[in-house]
Amino acid sequence: MTASILDGIVLGLQFGVLATGLTLVYGLGGVLNLAYGQMAVISAMVVLLAMDAGVPLLAAVGLGLLAGGLLGLLLDVTILRPVYRLQGEARVLLSLLLSLGVAFIVDGFLNWRFPLRGLSLRVGGEAVEILGVRMRTGSLVASGITLLVLAVLFYLFRFTRLGRAIRSVIENEEGARLVGIDPHHMLRIILVLSGVLAAIVAVTRSMVAPVNVRAGFSITVLALIVTVVGGLGSISGAFLAGLVLGIINSIASAYIGTFLSLIILLVAAALTILIRPAGLLGVRE
């Protein structure tokens, strides 16, 4: 049981970072990016190809993060342009449809070009014993990086002018404009950040289990579930939901079976929404 919970925390932290990227873009710009998982997979493939070409590990990871950020920027200047002309529900729907189209195209291309490939980063070293459970070094390094990312995000949003400006747009877009903040400028920054976060999740995940070329949609679905449970647009909600669902997922995998874990996550998400329609920490306007 302890082992499952520890595994769940490792997984849950990653869920949290993953969902943060999706929830920020939604909260800030009313854009639901269903090509999010593909951004993670492309980043993983960039790391893989760079390493195939002999680029050292850290530099390859750097290229992967750069690719993630550029993909976010690319979405902003291409398919999201018509989306920005719409408001409210129409905006969410068009962003969802267009990004889904992108996701299918990217998925098809990756499966054709790099069939069966997967990124698997081996972080060496002895297994370490924590609370009587032997944890693989890869899991610990992945969790360490994820916690560091969490700390950076927390600092950014709590203590910097840029972070405050981003939160103000989520809270009240018109209010933000009245203090001189350009909401679209903030959204562009957040799209880049979300691409980088997707890449970070791909890299840290690959230290625990392979991230293969077909993983895009399941990553998006996981991010969506965590986002909805945490409350759309809530960063702390994304992390809380990530941890809860990560632990549920690990326990379910260990005691019931991996094949059912996604269904169990969906049930947990559905129950949360029935009890709290706005999600754990969401606020309904």
Place this chain on the structure above:
Amino acid sequence: MLEVAGLSAGYQGNDVVHELSFHVDEGETVMIIGSNGAGKTTLFRAICGLLPSSSGQVTFMGTDISALAAQRIVRLGIGFVPAERHLFPRMTVGEHLALGAYPHRPDPETMRVVLDLFPRLEERRRQVAGTMSGGEQQMLAVGRALMANPRLLVLDEPTTGLAPKLASEAYRALDVLRGQGLTILVAEQQVPLALAISDRGYVLENGVIGLDGTSEELAADPRVRAAYLGVT
């Protein structure tokens, strides 16, 4: 300072205000009087760039701002306090005031002036806006706008939802700002309050300016007395 010429604006192609022309000079306090639905909010939203105007021109300190977005206009020196206030419900008083100075670091001197004007905000610095009373929220909205050191402060019905005592307190604060030389443009239904601090005024009825004059002239006008001051 502010020159509005032939301004029309509205929603979905239906103009609510029609070819309005008026001006605000430096150091003046000017009020726009009008009942609900007269077009005060539409007019202010168009001036401040939250609503595109369908025709006409708005000039602020020599710059044509008719086609600029709200975030650009604010940085030119117009502080706008909308009737709905548009605060950030989950952010603290301190964060609001810091954001008011965006993109710059908050200026300690300006912060001092704002906190002296509204000591209540200093007491509540760590409280989030969503849990504050209507009066406090109004102070915060004005305080946030002042943090940018605006040349012109535009207020849309600052007494909306306030009890009479708080409403007169709000106007006392505006009177202080006026005394400091700030140029103010205010829209109001509660005419007696606005009359007391204004130099001039315009009466807006069904989207057109029906009457204008100094505060004394308006206070003496039988139509204003009957419609807005409850005197027959």
